[in-house]
Amino acid sequence: MSTVNVDVKLGVNKFFVDEGNPHIELVENPDLAEFAKLEKACPAGLYKRDEAGNIHFDCAGCLECGTCRILCGKTILKKWEYPQGTMGVEYRFG
Amino acid sequence: MSEDKFDVIIVGAGLAGCTSACLLAQAGLETLVIERGNFPGAKNMTGGRLYAHSIERIFPNFAEEAPVERCIVHEKISFIDDTKSATLDFASPESDDPANRSYSVLRSRFDQWLAGKAEEAGASIVPGIRVDDLIVRDGKVCGVVAGGEEMEADVVILADGVNSILGEKLGMVSKVTPHHCAVGVKEVIQLSKQQINDRFGCSDKEGAAWLFAGMPSAGYMGGGFIYTNEDSISLGVVFGLHNMAEVGKTVPQMLEDFKNHPTVKPLVEGGKTVEYSGHVVPEGGLSMLPKLVGDGVLIAGDAAGLCLNVGYTVRGMDLAIASGEAAAKAVIAAKEAGDYSEKGLASYKAELDNSFVMKDLNLYKNLPGFLDNPRMFNDYPEMVTGIMSDLFTINGPSVPLRKKVMPHLKKVGFLNLIKDGLKGAKAI
Numbered sequence: 023m024s025t026v027n028v029d030v031k032l033g034v035n036k037f038f039v040d041e042g043n044p045h046i047e048l049v050e051n052p053d054l055a056e057f058a059k060l061e062k063a064c065p066a067g068l069y070k071r072d073e074a075g076n077i078h079f080d081c082a083g084c085l086e087c088g089t090c091r092i093l094c095g096k097t098i099l100k101k102w103e104y105p106q107g108t109m110g111v112e113y114r115f116g
Numbered sequence: 117m118s119e120d121k122f123d124v125i126i127v128g129a130g131l132a133g134c135t136s137a138c139l140l141a142q143a144g145l146e147t148l149v150i151e152r153g154n155f156p157g158a159k160n161m162t163g164g165r166l167y168a169h170s171i172e173r174i175f176p177n178f179a180e181e182a183p184v185e186r187c188i189v190h191e192k193i194s195f196i197d198d199t200k201s202a203t204l205d206f207a208s209p210e211s212d213d214p215a216n217r218s219y220s221v222l223r224s225r226f227d228q229w230l231a232g233k234a235e236e237a238g239a240s241i242v243p244g245i246r247v248d249d250l251i252v253r254d255g256k257v258c259g260v261v262a263g264g265e266e267m268e269a270d271v272v273i274l275a276d277g278v279n280s281i282l283g284e285k286l287g288m289v290s291k292v293t294p295h296h297c298a299v300g301v302k303e304v305i306q307l308s309k310q311q312i313n314d315r316f317g318c319s320d321k322e323g324a325a326w327l328f329a330g331m332p333s334a335g336y337m338g339g340g341f342i343y344t345n346e347d348s349i350s351l352g353v354v355f356g357l358h359n360m361a362e363v364g365k366t367v368p369q370m371l372e373d374f375k376n377h378p379t380v381k382p383l384v385e386g387g388k389t390v391e392y393s394g395h396v397v398p399e400g401g402l403s404m405l406p407k408l409v410g411d412g413v414l415i416a417g418d419a420a421g422l423c424l425n426v427g428y429t430v431r432g433m434d435l436a437i438a439s440g441e442a443a444a445k446a447v448i449a450a451k452e453a454g455d456y457s458e459k460g461l462a463s464y465k466a467e468l469d470n471s472f473v474m475k476d477l478n479l480y481k482n483l484p485g486f487l488d489n490p491r492m493f494n495d496y497p498e499m500v501t502g503i504m505s506d507l508f509t510i511n512g513p514s515v516p517l518r519k520k521v522m523p524h525l526k527k528v529g530f531l532n533l534i535k536d537g538l539k540g541a542k543a544i
């Protein structure tokens with residue numbers, strides 16, 4: 023079966039990215055078991071690990087679903103807010 | 117009362133918020149709705165099926181003017197494993213009673229319409245502003261802080277959806293845990309009207325709802341869905357968050373694999389994905405119910421966890437509308453009595469108790485526990501597709517039917533079948 027490319031899917035969405043003002047932030051050294059759950063859970067695939075095992079997260083592309091907050095909020099998220107008014111994803115269909 | 121004080125401020129212009137706003141404004145209350153999206157609906161998604169009964173009571177024959185997609189007349193439920201599927205198919209013409217109908221909807225369109233009704237009734241809707249905090253004095257909620265400004269009201273209704281950060285700040289919402297929630301992902305895939313009619317056996321304005329158990333959620337609690345819209349389909353997967361550590365693939369991959377399943381692929385062939393969305397579904401039912409009323413504050417809709425997983429489908433929109441209605445009634449009663457305390461607003465709970473909302477939450481209270489059993493999404497779908505496969509495969513001399521069926525039942529285990537059958541009968 024083909025491996026999903028989430029970035030392509032996100033590419034069709036309309037986003038207003040709040041540059042330099044991330045609405046979600048991770049703690050310094052997140053627990054890797056918790057992080058692994060988010061690698062699987064985040065609909066936007068924003069929790070990533072590269073070949074060297076380094077973790078990456080950038081909240082541009084966030085669908086504001088709150089899954090990461092409910093799954094791992096207190097353990098590895100330093101901040102989870104909705105983007106400021108008008109910012110973030112804008113559904114044309116929903 | 118200061119001049120710029122509102123009777124009611126509602127946080128969130130979703131279904132719960134807009135329904136409340138409309139009824140409150142109709143009753144003459146000064147009502148302000150604050151929505152963080154650029155327009156009502158901009159942040160909202162759903163699977164797709166609105167059971168009409170609760171909105172029909174407020175706006176009789178609403179579907180004649182509201183942007184509904186198609187009236188659902190065709191139901192399908194499939195058990196699927198990695199390659200096969202067995203489907204139960206039910207079709208019935210559109211009901212004569214509009215309250216018995218259900219419609220596929222797209223929230224970005226539908227919520228704008230509902231917000232428009234609230235505005236027509238006299239409510240002010242302010243989009244593009246996030247409510248950051250609540251003003252609380254002596255334990256009483258007195259207004260909101262938004263865009264750096266304070267705005268006061270006698271009552272605040274929190275209709276801010278499943279991640280009710282504000283409800284949590286107040287300490288009223290505390291049970292939103294992975295055990296009570298699922299994540300849903302969905303693609304809206306554009307097809308022509310005719311393609312949809314042909315592929316789903318419908319005519320114009322009539323549509324299908326198709327649920328899939330088994331493979332979409334990788335054998336864990338959850339499922340796949342397809343709802344036909346006017347000229348697109350909503351195709352998605354829902355997955356229970358508490359199984360996230362165990363499951364072997366990512367949620368976006370589940371959606372991709374579901375889309376490529378041999379039963380599904382021909383349905384979406386040639387379609388163009390025009391949107392990809394994700395949202396949390398509160399499905400803990402009664403066990404995640406928050407404190408619904410406080411001094412000067414009420415919680416409605418998904419923010420209050422008023423959503424039902426009834427096994428074959430998720431229902432939250434009709435509950436959001438009904439709870440928005442109940443909240444509005446309670447605030448109107450509180451205004452008449454001049455008492456906005458927890459006690460003065462308590463009729464909200466009574467309204468909900470007497471409505472289908474609490475009755476259904478009670479009815480289905482054991483269902484999430486019953487469904488959270490890997491046999492439901494693994495062994496049983498495989499059992500059914502296995503039986504069907506043997507039934508329809510002829511290759512040499514046939515064997516008696518019972519001999520075809522038995523091995524599949526044995527695989528699941530007779531005791532398990534009896535146990536789950538009994539538990540299931542009790543849970544619904």
Ligand SMILES: Cc1cc2nc3c(=O)[nH]c(=O)nc-3n(C[C@H](O)[C@H](O)[C@H](O)COP(=O)(O)OP(=O)(O)OC[C@H]3O[C@@H](n4cnc5c(N)ncnc54)[C@H](O)[C@@H]3O)c2cc1C
Binds near residue numbers: 433
């Ligand atoms: C994948 C999936 C499938 C589903 N399928 C179905 C189905 O087929 N049928 C069904 O009936 N239900 C279904 N549901 C459930 C249904 O979608 C929800 O129950 C319903 O949308 C809840 O409506 P609501 O008005 O309570 O909340 P929402 O629609 O979430 O509205 C909340 C609003 O508050 C706003 N908001 C939040 N915080 C703030 C803030 N701080 N300041 C300002 N505004 C704020 C948001 O932007 C949003 O507009 C499904 C849900 C999902 C995720």
Ligand code: SF4
Binds near residue numbers: 063065081083084088
């Ligand atoms: S809110 Fe949802 S989409 Fe955004 S980062 Fe968290 S899990 Fe991913």
